[in-house]
Amino acid sequence: MLIEGKNICFTYEVGGSSFALQEVDIDIAPGEFVVILGANGSGKSTLVRHFNALLTLQRGELKVARIDVRNEQDVWLLRRLCGMVFQNPDHQFVSSVVEEDIAFGLENYKVPRDVIPERVRSALALVEMNGYEKRSPHTLSGGQKQRVVLAGVLALEPEIIIFDEATAMLDPTGRQEVIKIMQKLHRAGKTIIAITHYVEEAVAADKVILMHQGRVLACGRPQAILTNLELMQVAELIPPLPVRLYYDLQQAGIQLNRCPLTNEELAEAICQFRSNT
Amino acid sequence: MSIQIEHLSYAYRLPSGEKVEALKEITCTIATGDFVGIMGPTGSGKTTLLQLIAGLRRPTGGRIRLNGKDINAHGYNRNLLRQMVGVVFQEPENQLFATTVEKDVAFGLKYSGLSRPEITARVQWALETMGFDFEKIRNQSPLALSGGEKRRVAIAGVLATKPQILLFDEPIAGLDPYSRQHFLHFVTKINQAGTTIIMVSHNMEALAEYTRHLLVLAQGRLIDSGPTREVFIRLKQKHSGAFGQTEAQKITTLLAKNKLVLPAAVVTYDDLLSALKQELAGGGPG
C-alpha cells in the first residue's frame, strides 16, 4: 500500500465550530485514482492534509510510502512525494511570472539551477501550457491558472498528487481542463487523490471514499457507492443524473438492465431496453 | 419595478491605452417579478452587467431605466436605488465585518429611517428566511461561522432591506449539492413573494429549472434572450458544442445518435424523465 492509515483521529475546536476526524482507516494503492467524496465540513481536507504533514497526526497511525508522517525529519521528503493542489488558484501563486512560480518548488529542494528551465518547460508541457512562461498568472483564465499551479506541483515529480477541491472554483470549461489532465496523469501511472463534492467527478475513479461528519461512511468502487441512494442521502449528496433517472424509471415500471453512471452508459442502457421490448 | 436596458455599453481603458469593450449595445426588458438568468462564458460581461443594473458603474453608452426613470440621470436618488436593488456578489461572505451577526445584517438598514424595533424585526425576518434560528445566531461573530453559514448571513444582510430587485452573481458556485438546492428553493420563494430576481450562473441545470427568462452573453454582446426553454432549445440547435446545454439535452443528443429521437423541448431533468416514460412504457410510436 502506498498510503496506509489506521484509526486516524483529529480534533480542532475553536469558537463554535469544530473540524474532526473520527477513527478513519484508509488504504490507497500505487497508481490508484481515488476520489474522496463528501459535503462541506465532512473532513475531506482535514484527512488529506495529514498525508503531507501539513497537519500533525494526533492519534492513530499513518504511513505514506512507508514513511511515518510523524517523523519530523522526513516532512520535506513527504511533501516532495505528495504534491497538493488547493481550491483557489489565486491563493497559490508566489510569483507574478509563470516560470518563476513553477520554479519555486524546485528551488525549495535545491535543484541545480541549470536543470530548472528544462524541468519548468516539461512541467508546462504536461499541463499543455507551453508558451506561457513569461506571462503573469493573473492574466490567465481560471482553468489555466489552476493548470499553472499544477505544473508547479508536477515539476517536483511527485508520486502522489492530491487535488483538494481543485475544481470547485472553476467554470465548467476550466473544470473540464483540469479533469482531463488529472486523467492523463492517472494513465501515466501517478496516484491521484481528488477531493470533491461533484459526484460526476467520482464516476471515473478506481475507488470512492465517502465521508460524512469526520467518518468514512463507505469505500469502494464508484458503481457500488454512487448507485446506493441511502448512502448518498446520509452523506448529503445527490447521485449523478443517470442514477437518479434509473431509479425514477424503475418506479414507473421501466427496469433498465443495469444502473448507469455516465450519460453514455445511460443512452446505451435505454437503447438496449428498447430493442428488448 | 420593470427594468429597461437600452443600447447599454460599457468600455474602459487599460493603462496602456488599449480600449476594452466589456459590454456592447445591450437592449432588453426585464418585467416586474420575473426570474431572469444570465449565462455566458467567463469574461463575457455578466458581472459588469449586474454592476451596471445596480448603479455601481456608470455606462459609457445607453441607458438603464427603472420604472421608466434613467438611474444614471442627474438628480436620480441613488440612496433610494440602493434600497430598491440588492446585490449579492460572488463569494458574498467576503463582505462580513461586524462583531455580531445581528449588527452585520442590520448594516444596510442604518439609513432606512426604520425604528430600532422595526430594524430588529427586519433582521429577524431576514435571518429566519435564510434558515437561521434568530436567537441562537444573533450574537455570534459572523467571522467565526462556517463557510456556508457565512454566505447565508451575507445574503440575509442584502435581503434585510427588502429590495424589490435582487441580483445574484454566481450564488451557488462552490456550494455542496444540498446547500445549492436549499439556496435555489429559497430564491424561488422570495421570487414568488414578488421580488424580481436576476441571477448569473454557470450552472445550466439551475438556470434551466429555476429561471423563467434567460439572457445569453458572449464577448460583451447579448447573443440570445427569451423564455428559458426556448433559449435552451435554440442554443442546442445553433451550437453543437457543450456550451449552454443541460445534462438532459446532452443525453437526448446521445439518444438521437442511437435513433431514439425525443422532442426538442426536453430541457430539464423532469422533461427527460417524462419523455422517456412515454417513449419506453407506451411502447413508443410505431
Place this chain on the structure above:
Amino acid sequence: MTKMSAVQRAVFTAVCIGLCVVLPMAFHAIPNAGVIFSPMHIPVLLCGLICGWPFGLLCGLAGPLLSSLITGMPPMAYLPSMLIELATYGLVSGLMINLVNTKKLYADLYISLVVALLAGRIVAGIAKALIFAAGKYTLAAWVTSYFITLWPGLVIQLILIPTLVVALMKARLIPERYPVQG
C-alpha cells in the same frame, strides 16, 4: 492554531506590504479619505502588532517605497520622511506589543498604538529637522504639522486597528493573544 509559523509571518507581511500599495488606490475615489486617515498606516501598524518588530519594520519601509515606485503615490518628494515615520510605526508597534502585557487585549493594543504613533511622529520630526530641512525647520512648524494633524489620525487608528485585530482573531486567521482557558 497555536502559534504562527515563520512562513505565515512572512506571507502576512507580504500581504500587508501589498495592501500598502492597494489601499491608497482604493480609497482614492472616496472624498478626503486619503487625507484624513492615511490608509497606508493601517497595514504597517497591523503588521508590527501581528508579526513582530522585524516584519513591522520591513513593512514600514517596503510598503511606501513599493507604492511610490509602482503607483507614484506618495510622490517621491515625500517619500523619505514618510519612510522614516512608517518604519518607526512598524518597529515600535511590534516592540511594544511584546513588552506590554496587561492581560487585557484592548489595553495592550491601545498602549502599543499610542506609543508607536507618538514615536513615529517624533522621529520623523527630528529627522526632518536634522536632515531634510536643516535650519529652516522650526519647532513650531513641527508641532503644527505633526500634532495638529496627529489627533484625527490617532483617533482613527485607535478605532480601526483594534477592531481589525479582534476581527482577525475571530476569523481564526491569527492566534488569540489571551486564549480562553478551559
Place this chain on the structure above:
Amino acid sequence: MRMLPTGEYIPGHSFLHRLDARVKLPCFFILMAAVIGAASLWGYVLVVAVIAVLILLSGLPLPAAVASVRRIYGFLLVIFLMNALFFGGEDVLASWGIVQLSRGGMEQGFRVVGNVVLILVLGNLLTMTTLPTQVTAALASLIKPLKFIGVPTEEVAMILSIAIQFIPTLMEETELIKMAQIARGARFESRKLPERAASFIPLVVPVFISAFRRAEELALAMEARGYRNAQNRTRRKKEPLALRDYGALTVCTLICLVQFLLRRC
C-alpha cells in the same frame, strides 16, 4: 476594472524600458539629487534638458509622462502662493498687512514647485517604464550588501516578490468589497470624526480578512511545495549588466557632478 491612477507601467521597448532596473533605480535617485541640488537658472536648465531627453528616450507620449503633474496642479498652485506670499524676502513688490509679495518669495515659490514637478516627472518615467516585478527584483539585489550587517536579505526578497504577486488580486478584491458595501448602503460622509472612522470599518475589516485568508492559504500552499525558509534554496542566476547600463550610470553621475559644480560658481 477601473482606470488605474497615473504612474503605472506602460508596456514598450524604448531605451528606458530596456535599461536594467538595478541601474535604473540608483540612476533615478542620483538624478533626484541633481534636481534638489539645482541652485541657479543654469542648474534648472540642465535638469529640465536632462528630463526632456529622458522623455524622448522613454518613448512615452508627453501627456502620459506629465499626467501626474496635471492631476495635482491645484495643490502646486497653493504651494507656490504660500511661498510667494509668506516667504518675506527683500525686494517687496506689494504688501497687504502681513501678506507681502516679494521677488525672493516668488523665486522660492518657483523653486519649490519646480522641484516637486521635476521629481514627479522623474518618478513617472521610472514607474511607467519598469514592471513591478523588475522593481522588486532590483530592490532585492540592491539590498544584498545589507546581508553583512545581519539582514536576512533572501527572506526580504521573497517577501517583496510575494507582495508584488498579491497586488492585482488584492486590488480586484478591494474594489469588489467596496462595491458590495456601497450596494448595501455604506456611506462615508459623516462629519464627526469617530463616526467617520467607524464608517470605514465595513470597508477595511473585510479587505483585511480576505487578504489575510489569502495569505494563510498561500502559506499552506508554500509549505506543501516544500518551502522551509528563504536561505535553503537554489540561488538564482544573475543576468550581467549590459553596456548601456554602465553607460547610463556614468552619465547620470556626471550630470549630478556638473550640477554641484554649478553651485560652486
